[in-house]
Amino acid sequence: xLLFEKRETVSTKLKAAIPLVSVFLGLVTGAIAxxxxxxxxxxxxxxxxxxxxxxxxxxxxxxxxxxxLILISAGLIVAFRMNFWNIxxxxxxxxxxxxxxxxxLNMPATMSRPLLLTIICLAGFLGGALWGLIPAALKAFxxxxxxxxxxxxxxxxxxxxxxxxxxxxxxxxxHGFPLSKPFELNAQxxxxxxxxxxxxxxILGIIAVIIVYIIIKKTKFGYEIRVIGExxxxxxxxxxxxxxxxxxxMAISGGLAGLAGLAQLxxxxxxxxxxxxxxxxxxxIVVAWLASLNPIIAMxxxxxxxxxxxxxxxIQMAIRVPFGIxxxxxxxVLFFLLGGEILKKYRIKLRRNIL
Amino acid sequence: xxxxxxxxxxxxxxxxxxxxxxxxxxxxxxxxxxxxGILNLGIEGMIIIGAFFGFVVSYTTQNPYLGFVxxxxxGGIASLIHAFISITLRGNQVVSGLALTIxxxxxxxxxxxxxxxxxxxxxxxxxxxxxxxxIPFIGPVFFKQDYIVYFSYILVLVMWLILYKTKPGIxxxxxxxxxxxxxxxxxxxxxxxxxxxxxxGLMAGAGGAYLTVAYATFWLEGITAGRGxxxxxxxxxxxWNPVNALIGAxxxxxxxxxxxxxxxxxxxxxxxxxxxxxxxxxxxIIIIATLIVRARHLGAPKELGTPYARExx
Numbered sequence: 001x002l003l004f005e006k007r008e009t010v011s012t013k014l015k016a017a018i019p020l021v022s023v024f025l026g027l028v029t030g031a032i033a034x035x036x037x038x039x040x041x042x043x044x045x046x047x048x049x050x051x052x053x054x055x056x057x058x059x060x061x062x063x064x065x066x067x068x069l070i071l072i073s074a075g076l077i078v079a080f081r082m083n084f085w086n087i088x089x090x091x092x093x094x095x096x097x098x099x100x101x102x103x104x105l106n107m108p109a110t111m112s113r114p115l116l117l118t119i120i121c122l123a124g125f126l127g128g129a130l131w132g133l134i135p136a137a138l139k140a141f142x143x144x145x146x147x148x149x150x151x152x153x154x155x156x157x158x159x160x161x162x163x164x165x166x167x168x169x170x171x172x173x174x175h176g177f178p179l180s181k182p183f184e185l186n187a188q189x190x191x192x193x194x195x196x197x198x199x200x201x202x203i204l205g206i207i208a209v210i211i212v213y214i215i216i217k218k219t220k221f222g223y224e225i226r227v228i229g230e231x232x233x234x235x236x237x238x239x240x241x242x243x244x245x246x247x248x249x250m251a252i253s254g255g256l257a258g259l260a261g262l263a264q265l266x267x268x269x270x271x272x273x274x275x276x277x278x279x280x281x282x283x284x285i286v287v288a289w290l291a292s293l294n295p296i297i298a299m300x301x302x303x304x305x306x307x308x309x310x311x312x313x314x315i316q317m318a319i320r321v322p323f324g325i326x327x328x329x330x331x332x333v334l335f336f337l338l339g340g341e342i343l344k345k346y347r348i349k350l351r352r353n354i355l
Numbered sequence: 356x357x358x359x360x361x362x363x364x365x366x367x368x369x370x371x372x373x374x375x376x377x378x379x380x381x382x383x384x385x386x387x388x389x390x391x392g393i394l395n396l397g398i399e400g401m402i403i404i405g406a407f408f409g410f411v412v413s414y415t416t417q418n419p420y421l422g423f424v425x426x427x428x429x430g431g432i433a434s435l436i437h438a439f440i441s442i443t444l445r446g447n448q449v450v451s452g453l454a455l456t457i458x459x460x461x462x463x464x465x466x467x468x469x470x471x472x473x474x475x476x477x478x479x480x481x482x483x484x485x486x487x488x489x490i491p492f493i494g495p496v497f498f499k500q501d502y503i504v505y506f507s508y509i510l511v512l513v514m515w516l517i518l519y520k521t522k523p524g525i526x527x528x529x530x531x532x533x534x535x536x537x538x539x540x541x542x543x544x545x546x547x548x549x550x551x552x553x554x555x556g557l558m559a560g561a562g563g564a565y566l567t568v569a570y571a572t573f574w575l576e577g578i579t580a581g582r583g584x585x586x587x588x589x590x591x592x593x594x595w596n597p598v599n600a601l602i603g604a605x606x607x608x609x610x611x612x613x614x615x616x617x618x619x620x621x622x623x624x625x626x627x628x629x630x631x632x633x634x635x636x637x638x639x640i641i642i643i644a645t646l647i648v649r650a651r652h653l654g655a656p657k658e659l660g661t662p663y664a665r666e667x668x
Contacts, residue, residue: 004664004666033462033465036466037465037466085449087453138642142642142645142646142649143645143649144641144642144645145591145641145645147396147449147587148584148587148588148591148641149638149641149642151581151584152581152584152585152588152634152635152637152638152641153638155581155584155631155634156631156634156635156638159627159628159630159631159634160627160631162627162630163625163627163628163631166625166626166627167625167627282453282457285450285453286454286457289450322464322465322466322467322468323464323465324460324461324462324463324464324465324466324467324468324576325461325465326461327457327458327460327461327462327464327465328458328461328462328465329461330457330461331454331455331457331458331461332458334450334451334453334454334457335436335440335451335454335458338440338444338446338447338450338451338454339439339440339444339446341444341446341447342444342445342446345445
């Protein structure tokens, strides 16, 4: 039987080893899953790595996929630190994209580009923040379970998007396809490097990471959300205003997810449509958790996971391996990580049954 | 009411029961897992795993009942990942459940691609119960269903009895309310939690398998469409009581059936707004249910989501 002995201290080596080993074992699990389809996993992984990091262009696509992950995970970290389970980045991303698109599609093409981009970025942030504040208010006032509310609102957001795309926002010239009018140049975030799709969103992401880092490490708010996350009752006794903190945290968390959605449209897709990749909202949860809720590490992991996403699309197109393998690997990594975290708290020894 | 209107209503309500059955199994399962102290947010993942295995086995063996059983077992096996992480390794149950959901959606999309657009040659058919099915109105709604629906009626009753009237019921409630006291009573807390988490997985698998072998009879990526999350919400709506779960599941089955019927009838209401209704209504209901639970001090099992560490006194 297993014996658990409490650990007093955790070495940095162990702290770093757990996520690294988890990623490795996650890839092994993915390989086993691939074997069942009578495909050689080594070939699949080679193609995946090549599709993610093999050339300047594929690496640039990895960075393009990393942008929404960086923005969303930075926001999720704020919420998760206070134990507020925001599973709603998917919906906040969509609503942010819709809010931003409203201005992108309705402002005159002659408007100055920096001004319009500022407006749509603010609108994207605002949209996501408002969508995030609904579950925040329900939690703060009535203690309604935020896992369920944020998740259900994801579906509501998706159907709002579908409604707009099949209805009032559909471009009459799109031959019946559910697409909006294309964004004019003044509503497109600038591309940073020629012949790649890397856009200004990456700079927004880096700024967001720095701001979140400062907020959680250096401000009273950062300290308070940590106390709330660790022990809500103690926080209340200490006179911390929990309601206010939930609102601020979810405005940031939802806002950054909304900004990510808008940046994806304005930087990459250049129109509103039904498929705008909100699934990044779920992947970012894995990223945040893998980074132990540290925004700077999350940024690095976002690049690695951006590679997994970009490479996943490549292998689907090149060698017809379904994209589902990406989710399988991501979840396996998360399982190993969660299981491995026990090593931080306990030494585990195997004891032969003496009974 | 004229004859046509009555027959439309009966069809609608009979569909309600079948659509509700998809939700009923997972809701019952999660009630018992949560009562024992384990929060499993992986229901959506386990349902779709059950749906996929149920479909594939029914398709290849042409035996939908075998498909149902295998789908159910597949959900049970998937739940053991969550059980191991949250019980033995004392990991974070919220994140582990989410991981299970991502896993189920990922793995079924990975293996399921080649099954898309296949239709089952043989699905589960309705069998009218002699006598009971002749009762006006009630008969055709409740007693002209298939064996799995009848199984679900019995299940609700049996599970209610187990929960409130038997020793295992007392034990599992104790494990979720106060694990240390349960341990002192001689209950093996972790074994109890393993068992009921596995039961929760079986039930999620059953709901998923019912979806593909009896309700839809085809396979589609993401065919569960968030039903797992509606089931998680229904647990609160049901206030952790299996009989209330039946009411909740049929209520949402009804909304689903109604919006589907409306879409089929060629209404002018945009289909995306109709498809939104089950989620929007669950959202509203969960708020109301939370307020009621709070006002009546019913609350969740006290140690829900808390791992039990026996050696730490």
